[in-house]
Amino acid sequence: MNQLENTLTSLEVAEMVGRRHDQVIRDIRKITEQLNDHKNVDVDYFTEDTYKDGKGEIRPCYRLTKKGCELFSTRMTGAKGTQFAVSYIDRFNQMEQHIKQQPDISNLSPELQMFNQMFQAVANQEQKLVEVNDKVDNISEIVAxxxxxxxxxxxxxxxxxxxxxxxxxxxxxxxxxxxxxxxxxxxxxxxxxxxxxxxxxxxxxxxxxxxxxxxxxxxxxxxxxxxxxxxxxxxxxxxxxxxxxx
Structure with a gap:
């Protein structure tokens, strides 16, 4: 993931489990059908989303919560299932640590909150510049x-x-x-x-x-x-x- 979020995309899950993305989507759709059949709320597990592929075309994907990953892992057995569990647990722990490290600014004055937002915007911009530089370096290595x-x-x-x-x-x-x-x-x-x-x-x-x-x-x-x-x-x-x- 480029940014830490509270969900994983089905693209990331496909990479973790070593399967094609369309196969992962198919499995998630089967699970959501079963959840709906039993009147369960699948939004707690999966939400539909889209992404742009390498050609710039819009493609369907899903976002999985931690509960969604746990549910998806039940369809896998053996070493692959274990490896997927280790991967998604590590990812969500990383997200939780990131959230804990963010300062609580709810008690700050509106002016200080505004300044904090400005500082965060500058930091995000610097991070984007780092990512751009990394891409440039990668392109240079490919060409060379x-x-x-x-x-x-x-x-x-x-x-x-x-x-x-x-x-x-x-x-x-x-x-x-x-x-x-x-x-x-x-x-x-x-x-x-x-x-x-x-x-x-x-x-x-x-x-x-x-x-x-x-x-x-x-x-x-x-x-x-x-x-x-x-x-x-x-x-x-x-x-x-x-x-x-x-």
Whole structure:
């Protein structure tokens, strides 16, 4: 979370439990249906909300209270359930400590309360500047990455982008978008090049299993210009989707 709040988002929960966001939403909706069937008040557990994805589109999400996290954890067993419990308990303890550290200004005069609000606004602005500087540093590191191991590095970026967008399905979609942009910039036709590469290897006597394993990345690796464009496009996507380096 960028700011401490008294709820966790379903996006954060999805990250904690290692599942796709749509799966977490589906489970929460099932729980709320059961709560409503038993005339329980689900607002004490979950509230509907929205967020903007990497494309700027509005998507549905939920906010979970501590009770909501406890209820959600009942659907999980074994090590994953334990790990989720540890994660959300730590988060809520962190929130509670933050709240306790805030001074009680209810007894201050209106003038002093006003000054306190001004000081808080300045502090918040400074925090935002720190966050902006962190993003700038992260972007600089992305741009400056060593491309000697480009296949592993770009693959890592794409997996992180996909995780933020919902998991396995998003991984395929992001890959398709990247390939399409590389083709547009370089005037390539990767499907044709891949077929030609497969034909050449068959003619050279390579086994069918080896030829079958060839993919678009092999085509890109065989062309220095395509490699450079591909790396640049992946970096741009990483910056666009605000991927953070480990």
């Amino acid at each position: 990455l060593n491309t000697a191991n480009w296949r592993n590095e770009t693959g890592n970026f794409i997996r992180k982008i996909a995780l933020k967008q919902g998991g396995g399905v998003a991984f395929k979609e992001i890959n398709q978008q990247i390939y399409a942009e590389v083709e547009r910039r370089g005037g390539f036709k990767f499907n044709i090049r891949l077929r030609n590469m497969q034909t050449r290897q068959i003619e050279k006597g390579y086994s069918k299993s080896a030829v079958k394993k060839l993919n678009k990345l092999d085509v890109i690796e065989a062309d220095k210009k395509a490699t450079q464009i591909y790396i640049q496009v992946v970096k741009e996507f990483a910056i666009k989707y605000q991927v953070e380096l480990d």
